[in-house]
Amino acid sequence: MSVLTAEELHAALSLRDLADPAQGPHAIQLIVDSIRTELGQAWPYTEIWTRRDHPVVPLADNYDNLGYAADAVTREERYTRYASAGTVLRSHTSAMIPPALRELADSSAASDVLMICAGICYRRDSVDWQHTGTPHQLDLWRLSRNVTLGEPELEAMIATLVATVLPGQTYRTVPAVHPYTIHGRQIDVLLDDQWIEIGECGVAAPAVLRRAGLDERWTGLAMGPGLDRLLMLRKGIRDIRLLRSTDPRVAGQMLDLSAYKSVSSMPPVRRDLSLVVGPDADTSPEALGDKVRDALGADADAAELLEILGETSYDELPPAARDRLRLEPGQRNVLVRLILRPVDRTLTAAEANALRDKVYRALHEGPVLELIGG
Structure with missing residues (x-):
């Protein structure tokens, strides 16, 4: 246990x-x-x-x-x-x-x-x-x-x-x-x-x-x-992370039940990840979401969305892609879209890439690492 x-x-x-x-x-x-x-x-x-x-x-x-x-x-x-x-x-x-x-x-x-x-x-x-x-x-x-x-x-x-x-x-x-x-x-x-x-x-x-x-x-x-x-x-709130926001423009609205008035939103940062996972890996949204939160730690609230775009088995993947990923029989290639958008600040490209790489390392099980944060 x-x-x-x-x-x-x-x-x-x-x-x-x-x-x-x-x-x-x-x-x-x-x-x-x-x-x-x-x-x-x-x-x-x-x-x-x-x-x-x-x-x-x-x-x-x-x-x-x-x-x-x-x-x-x-x-x-x-x-x-x-x-x-x-x-x-x-x-x-x-x-x-x-x-x-x-x-x-x-x-x-x-x-x-x-x-x-x-x-x-x-x-x-x-x-x-x-x-x-x-x-x-x-x-x-x-x-x-x-x-x-x-x-x-x-x-x-x-x-x-x-x-x-x-x-x-x-x-x-x-x-x-x-x-x-x-x-x-x-x-x-x-x-x-x-x-x-x-x-x-x-x-x-x-x-x-x-x-x-x-x-x-x-x-x-x-x-x-x-x-x-x-x-x-x-x-009328469409983002659960706002309930814990420390931005005064948001936090002040979490003290009553009146309609929420949107504040200027930060631009989203999209990162698509190509992952290798094992035959027994749990790729449910709940399991991946939990790994993402653990990987990001104090920055977990920067993740606005984690979406599975597709999943391809070893047999369905073209040989060239298998070779690039060093995919083994039984393994799968999972494409995931990660949207990063903190509710209270704008991410720099370097910050977004560092967070993306943390998520990638937590979810990827293959021998080839495709990191972009340096």
Whole structure:
């Protein structure tokens, strides 16, 4: 098992959690507050519990106690960041739910509770305008032993969420499977002509509730919207990196929910990379995105987009190209486009080339290096 080094863990934990008021104000917190207020009014007899746990959580609470199978692919190191053999950097705020459920099971007084868990999460993800390896998520779980909670109540909860954060927006739900829900759904909102996922939800799986010690009288609803995505759609932001920008012209607009006003954008720098990868190399956008972020380190936010243009096997490649790349049977040639554009400064050609070469070295597995930075 690959475990994060002390330096890697420190770097991850040093990143500001935009959902935490103790780390400074941010509009993401206003999204959480508005949802809390509206659901509180919709369910006036429901007690509200707000939970904020440390990002390093037991492996069992991140997976086992939420119903994930022992062989679930998401447990693999390419998707999960292990802090130790038994702990991980939470991959979702749902990791805060099992301890909250156990607390509820130990409470003799509570009978109808809305659990609100917001915070930063740590994932392997692609590089584009919607995705980041450190997203912010909100878990909303309502549990009751007084009211039977099912699909009608779930539909009302979805409608309240969208009306509160994205009033007037067109939305849909499509079936989705989660280990911690039944009747699972994905919630999408229409942006221009594209459906954008804003979260997933479902009726809380009885097995998850029973495992926490809640008996058969308890039913529940589970919802996990993405806070970055909600804020971007609310304000009209088309670049997730802007949410963390330190440019005063941008950062000042991250303190309210009014429409975002574009500031002068920096010119993009395009670099196309011809890579050699092995037969077992994972070339998914998530895997490559994670390698790019690791390679760039403190400059990770300079990467605006990583796009796979094409992939050619050894047998399909012309002999001259094989010879130039020294491609071996079983290896593949992958063409990747890297767009570099920091949100707060313009890159010089030399800086762009140096960043390009860092990405190239991280992704290329062949013996011939085609570096351009000197």
